[in-house]
Amino acid sequence: MSLVGASPAELQAAARELDEAAAWVDASGRDLSNSLGALSWAGAAALAFTDVWSTRHKPALQSTSAYLRDHANRLRQQAQQQLDASSGAGAASSIGKGGAASGGGEPTRPPYGPRPAGNKAWWDSLGDRQAWVEKHHPEWIGNMDGVPADVRDRANRAILDSRIKALAEDIAAQGAGSDSPLMHTFLELTAVREALKCTQSNGQTITDRQLLLLDDSGPIVRAAISCGLANVSEHVSVYTPGMDTTAADLVDKVRDMDKLRSTAQSMNQGSVATVVWLGYQTPNGYDATDLGLAQAGAGPLESFLTGINTSRPDGVHLTALGHSYGSTTTALAIDRLEPGVVDQAVFFGSPGLANADLSAVGGESYFLEARGDGVADAGSVNSASGAAAGGGIGYVLGGPGGAAVGAAVGGALGSATKAEMAEFGGDPAKDARLVHLSSEGSRGHSAYLDPGSVSQTNIAAVITGNPYGIRQG
Amino acid sequence: MSNMIGADIAALRSFAQRATARSQEIDARIAQLQVRIEALPWTGSDREQFLAEWSVHHRSLVDLARDLADAGQRAFRHADDQEHASGGPSGGSGW
Numbered sequence: 055m056s057l058v059g060a061s062p063a064e065l066q067a068a069a070r071e072l073d074e075a076a077a078w079v080d081a082s083g084r085d086l087s088n089s090l091g092a093l094s095w096a097g098a099a100a101l102a103f104t105d106v107w108s109t110r111h112k113p114a115l116q117s118t119s120a121y122l123r124d125h126a127n128r129l130r131q132q133a134q135q136q137l138d139a140s141s142g143a144g145a146a147s148s149i150g151k152g153g154a155a156s157g158g159g160e161p162t163r164p165p166y167g168p169r170p171a172g173n174k175a176w177w178d179s180l181g182d183r184q185a186w187v188e189k190h191h192p193e194w195i196g197n198m199d200g201v202p203a204d205v206r207d208r209a210n211r212a213i214l215d216s217r218i219k220a221l222a223e224d225i226a227a228q229g230a231g232s233d234s235p236l237m238h239t240f241l242e243l244t245a246v247r248e249a250l251k252c253t254q255s256n257g258q259t260i261t262d263r264q265l266l267l268l269d270d271s272g273p274i275v276r277a278a279i280s281c282g283l284a285n286v287s288e289h290v291s292v293y294t295p296g297m298d299t300t301a302a303d304l305v306d307k308v309r310d311m312d313k314l315r316s317t318a319q320s321m322n323q324g325s326v327a328t329v330v331w332l333g334y335q336t337p338n339g340y341d342a343t344d345l346g347l348a349q350a351g352a353g354p355l356e357s358f359l360t361g362i363n364t365s366r367p368d369g370v371h372l373t374a375l376g377h378s379y380g381s382t383t384t385a386l387a388i389d390r391l392e393p394g395v396v397d398q399a400v401f402f403g404s405p406g407l408a409n410a411d412l413s414a415v416g417g418e419s420y421f422l423e424a425r426g427d428g429v430a431d432a433g434s435v436n437s438a439s440g441a442a443a444g445g446g447i448g449y450v451l452g453g454p455g456g457a458a459v460g461a462a463v464g465g466a467l468g469s470a471t472k473a474e475m476a477e478f479g480g481d482p483a484k485d486a487r488l489v490h491l492s493s494e495g496s497r498g499h500s501a502y503l504d505p506g507s508v509s510q511t512n513i514a515a516v517i518t519g520n521p522y523g524i525r526q527g
Numbered sequence: 528m529s530n531m532i533g534a535d536i537a538a539l540r541s542f543a544q545r546a547t548a549r550s551q552e553i554d555a556r557i558a559q560l561q562v563r564i565e566a567l568p569w570t571g572s573d574r575e576q577f578l579a580e581w582s583v584h585h586r587s588l589v590d591l592a593r594d595l596a597d598a599g600q601r602a603f604r605h606a607d608d609q610e611h612a613s614g615g616p617s618g619g620s621g622w
Contacts, residue, residue: 060568068567075560082549086595089545097535101542101605103598111594114587121584125577222579225586232590240583
């Protein structure tokens with residue numbers, strides 16, 4: 055930070071101003087959410103504002119608030135550093151970055167698209183030139199499956215910062231509107247940055263997150279974040295979420311992974327890292343009956359899982375977790391996996407596993423279905439009436455202002471019935487390959503990862519390879 | 528049913544008032560914020576980056592104020608329409 059002539063008191067005052075502005079932004083967002091929540095669905099629909107609020111303005115306000123607080127914290131740190139320096143306690147530390155090793159000439163980019171084992175071989179071959187690649191070409195290695203997770207994290211964080219800055223400048227230069235693709239990408243990237251620095255309930259900053267995937271080259275931002283260190287933890291899980299999940303939801307998803315990790319760590323079976331993988335485009339409710347996006351996501355997920363495993367010659371106990379449509383994607387990825395990469399799989403709230411071959415899973419494949427989970431019930435649409443399954447989906451999705459959307463999706467699934475749901479395979483509840491785990495006490499489609507629930511405890515037990523902690527349903 | 532409609536109309540009016548008030552408040556507050564942010568003690572590239580990012584957030588707030596003003600106007604209008612429809616000679620129906 056470069057600051058000229060500002061005293062610690064001035065810096066602290068400026069920090070307070072930014073915090074105050076952030077609090078105002080938060081309060082405005084809450085007030086508007088409450089006002090909208092008081093409307094009936096029909097009333098809200100008449101305003102044509104609910105969608106634009108939830109998809110654009112609300113995330114934008116959250117991003118603004120985070121931005122203001124982030125800079126307030128930086129100002130406070132700067133003030134503290136000045137105080138420390140003037141008291142003589144902390145002599146200014148010069149950051150001595152070692153010169154990039156240059157032995158053997160500049161490395162060249164590896165051939166595009168090799169398998170993770172080939173990537174690992176290339177990375178290992180670089181020797182002391184790895185630092186040069188990290189510094190000059192983070193874009194080569196950030197998403198390279200087979201490269202160690204800590205290296206990918208450093209590369210992707212560097213890319214993230216520079217992309218946010220570049221996008222902000224482009225948006226300003228072009229005068230791009232808040233509904234422009236540039237702004238959309240900007241908001242998703244700032245959400246990724248926010249998810250990387252989520253804090254625990256006691257306010258302590260969590261520092262052991264890793265950004266294992268970052269790609270904003272397409273219409274959506276693809277990202278994967280690990281809670282815990284995926285390059286050294288004994289147990290690693292990779293969770294693939296389902297429909298209507300975007301990078302803007304990563305703050306919430308990472309929070310779920312934090313809590314899952316806490317539960318798993320408390321079992322004293324060794325260190326745990328829980329990854330949320332959003333490396334594919336999830337369907338929105340309207341096209342959730344189409345397998346296409348799950349099939350498109352299966353290849354990248356297979357490569358990612360193989361990459362985690364390949365980059366860990368020390369061995370890692372790896373579990374694939376899939377929720378909702380993400381369970382279908384996970385099953386299709388497992389179908390492509392070499393045996394021995396994934397040790398276990400857990401499918402929860404699953405509409406179906408698309409007739410995937412699960413034999414590559416080294417250990418067991420598990421299954422959870424909570425009471426009143428309409429999405430999971432859709433898997434049984436072949437035997438149930440379409441209208442009943444549709445009603446179930448409508449109930450599940452019927453959040454604030456979403457009742458009509460839910461009903462529409464329910465209708466779509468209801469009319470899809472056998473023809474479309476057949477693609478998803480049979481009802482996973484009747485799949486003899488799966489070990490059923492209890493989700494006692496949970497209701498609906500979105501409570502499986504609630505802290506302290508039977509379902510979350512069971513999933514954590516699988517992750518840690520602790521069969522004694524598992525309660526069968 | 529008529530109670531539901533009455534509740535909707537009241538909620539619409541309440542939303543309309545809050546949306547309009549918030550829109551005006553955001554407009555006023557953005558200008559103040561802009562001044563304070565320009566006055567922050569950043570310099571050099573930090574300042575450039577901070578201001579470049581701020582311009583994006585600034586634009587989001589401007590757009591929100593505009594959309595809120597529009598939504599507030601629509602809410603007032605729909606509340607009026609509903610009231611006339613439900614109180615009209617044909618008895619009207621809800622949404």
